[in-house]
Amino acid sequence: QVQLVESGGGLVQAGGSLRLSCAASGRTFSRYPMGWFRQAPGLEREFVGAISWRGGSTLYADSVKGRFTISRDNAKNMVYLQMNGLKPEDTAIYFCATRKGMYSTYANQPEEYDYWGQGTQVTVSL
Numbered sequence: 430q431v432q433l434v435e436s437g438g439g440l441v442q443a444g445g446s447l448r449l450s451c452a453a454s455g456r457t458f459s460r461y462p463m464g465w466f467r468q469a470p471g472l473e474r475e476f477v478g479a480i481s482w483r484g485g486s487t488l489y490a491d492s493v494k495g496r497f498t499i500s501r502d503n504a505k506n507m508v509y510l511q512m513n514g515l516k517p518e519d520t521a522i523y524f525c526a527t528r529k530g531m532y533s534t535y536a537n538q539p540e541e542y543d544y545w546g547q548g549t550q551v552t553v554s555l
Contacts, residue, residue, distance in 0.1 A: 435523060439551070449523055450507060451546060453525075461482055462479055462528035493519075518553075524546055525546045527544045528543075
């Protein structure tokens, strides 16, 4: 059974940094692209970024480009989201997800991902 567990969320002041982690199990993690999404109250789930299965390529939403960085450690079955220059509008629950299809390309639509973690709350104050 595939399981994804996010951690690292919390409360931070605007301009601060957080590093989110996602621990994966139950699948040959290294063969699947991974994505990060977020969802703020009353809004739809939003793409944040994705990383290829080897980790050599990344894709980011325009809203986080230049501030957030995704990385992965396939030996540890971990994916990370380094968030710098946080803004109040980054406040949301952050989810990691595995892409459908082994060796597939990364994608920015939630329906292209099949397993999701429970999420971790990130709150950015002024």
